[in-house]
Amino acid sequence: MTDLKIRLTKNNTAHFSLNIDLRLPNHGVTAIFGRSGSGKTTLLRCIAGLEKSEFGEVSLNGDVWQNTMTWLPPHKRPIGYVFQEASLFPHLSAKENLEFAIKRANTKQTIIDYEEIVTLMGIKPLLAKYPNQLSGGERQRIAIARALLIQPKVLLMDEPLSALDESLKQDILPYLEALCRRVQIPILYISHSIDEIIRLADYLVILDNGKVIDQGRTQKILGKLPTPLLQSQDASVLISGTITEKHKEWGLSKVSFSHHHMMIKSSEEKIGDTMRLRVKSRDVSISLSNEDNSSILNRLAVVIDDLVKDDQDPSMMMVRMLAGDTPILANITALSADKLNLKKGKNVIAQIKSAAVLR
Template identity: 45%
Template sequence: MAATGIQARFACKVGEFALDVDLDLPGSGLTALFGHSGCGKTTLLRCMAGLQTAKGIMRVNGDEWQGEQAGRGGGRPVHQRPLAYVFQETSLFPHLSVKRNLMYGYRRVPQSERQISFDQAVEWLGLSQLLTRMPAKLSGGERQRVAIARALLTSPRLLLMDEPLSALDRNSKQNIMPYLEALRDNLAIPMLYVSHSTAEVARLADHIVMMDKGRVVAQGPLQEIMARTDQPFGREDDAGVILEARISQRDDLWHLCRADFAGGQLWLRADDHLLTGQNVRLQVLAKDISLATSQHTDQSIQNLLLATVDEVAPDTSPGTSMVRLLAGRTPFLSRLTTRSVHTLAIEPGQQMWMQIKSVAIVD
C-alpha cells in the first residue's frame, strides 16, 4: 500500500446490508462519497471512524489505523483515531457561547500538536462576529459552521462529514458553500464528504467515489468520473462536465468574459464579481451541446470548439445517445437523438464542432 493518501479496504455486514469496498484516495482535498440513500456511504464513514466493526485495512498518509500492525483486534478504537466527524446534527453545547464551544476541543489538544490555530478556524468559517453568541441565537447554517470549526480545532488528520447540509434550507446551503470551498482550498488534510446532491458534489469535490449496494462502482478525479457515460452522472437529465478554468479577459461592451481551460476557451456572462485572473469552476450540460461536421459562424451560438469523438453510448432511452468528446484532453458530453448520430455517422475518432449553447459557473 502507498505511503501517502488514504487506503481503505473494508468488509462488514449490518443486518441484511453488506459492505465490501477497496479505496485509494488522495491525501488532501475533498473526496465526495456519492450515491443514492442506502448505498453504504454512512456505513463506510463509520468503518473509517471505528464506529462500525469491520474486517479490513486502513491507512491515512502512511499511518496505519487498522490492520495487522494496528493493535489488538486489528484496529485502533475510536478515541485513538485522529479524526473529526461532523454529523447532520451539530450537537453544540447549548450552555456555552460559540467561542467556548470552539475552545472545548482546542484546549484538549497539546500545544505542540496543534495543526490548526483558533484564528484560522474562525477566519475560514467566518465566525468572528458570532463568538459571543449562544447556539440558540444562531441560524442552522451558522450552527453548522461552528460545528465544523470545532471539529477542525481538534487538529484531526482526517475530516469526515456526513451530509452536513442536509438539514439546511436552500439559502443556508448557498451561504455555507463558500466556507466549505475555503476549507477545501486551505486544509492540508483529506476531507471525506457524504452527499447525494449532484450540485454539492459538482461545486465542492476534487475526487469522487460512486457507490451502489455497498460496492464502489467508480472512483477518481471529479472531471473524469462526471464525464463517463456508464455512471449515474452521465444518465441524469442534467448530465454534463465540470471544467477548471481561469478568467482571462473581460469584454465590458458586451458584458462577457472569457474563461480559458486546458482544451480551449469559452465566453460567458460577465457578472460583477468575476475578475481577470480568477479561477472558476464551469459546468457545461450535455443537453446544451449540439454537434456539426463543419464550423458554422453564421449563427447565434458563439462558443464553438473543435473536438474528437471518443465514445458513442446508448442513453437512458432508445431515442437518445450520449457522445463523449475530447477537446485536447478535456472531456465533454453531448446528448443527441440517436437519429442525429446515425444521420451524421458519428463514430469514435471523428472530428466534430461542438456548438455550446450555455456555460454556467458552479455556485
C-alpha cells in the same frame, strides 16, 4: 496517493454488506457518492470508529487505527467529523463550542489556527451567540470550524449541507470552497449532489450496494459515458480553467482550458482565478461547422470519443467528446446523431450557451 488505506468488510443485514478497499489522496476533497443505502455513511462511521467492521484495516501514514490486532476508539483517532446536523453543545456559545475543540486538539500539529478559521468561515459576528440563535447554515459553519480546531489529520463530512435549503447551501458553499483550498489534509465528503461534488471534489469514489464501482479524478469520472447512477443526476462534466479576460461591457468572463476557451457570466472572479464549471449534457448541442452565425458564443472544436444509446430511452444518445484532454458530454436524439453521421473520431463543434454554464 498517500497511505490513507481503507479495507473494510461489514455485514449489516442479510441484504447489505460493506466490502471496501481504497487508497485515497493525501490532501484535497474525496467525494463519496452513491444512492441512499449504498454504504456511504457506514463507511465514514467505520473510519471514525463509531461502528466496528468485522474485518479490515484502516491506517494513515503507517499509523494503524484498525487491523486484526488493533482497534482504536473514536476519541483516539485523529479525525474531525461534521454530521448532517450541526451537533453543537446547546448550553455553550459559539465561541465556547470552539474553545472546547481547542482543549481536545492534537497539539503536535496545527493545520489551522483559531483566528484563521474564524476569518475563513466568516463567523466572527456569531461567536457570542448560542446555537438556538443561529441559522442552520451558521450552525454548520461553527460545526466545521470546531471540527478543524481539533487539528485532525483527516476531516470526515457526512452530507453537511443536506439539512439546509437551497439558498443556505449557496451561502455556505463559498466558505467550503475556501476551506478546501486552504486545509492540506484529506477531506472525505459524502454527498448525493453532483453540484457539490463538482464545486468541491478533486477525487470521486462511487459506491453501490456497499462496493466501489468506480473511482478516480472527478473530471475523469464525470466525463465518462454515465452509469445509471450518474445519469439519474443529469449527466454533467467538470471543466476546470483560468479566467483570462473580463468583458465588463457585456458582463462576461473568458475561461481558458486545454487550449480552448468559454465565455461565462461574470461574477466576483478576477483575471488569473481558477474556476470549476458544470456543463450539463442536455445543454450541449453538436454542429458540423463553426460558422459565425449563431447566438451561441461557446463553440468548441472537439473530436468524438464515444457514442452510446440510452438504455432507458432508445430515442436518445449520449455523445462523449474531447476538447483537448477535457471531456464534454452531449445528450442528443438518436435521429440527430444519424442525420449528422456522428461516429468515433469525427471532428465536430460542441455548442454551449453561456447562460447554461453553472459554477
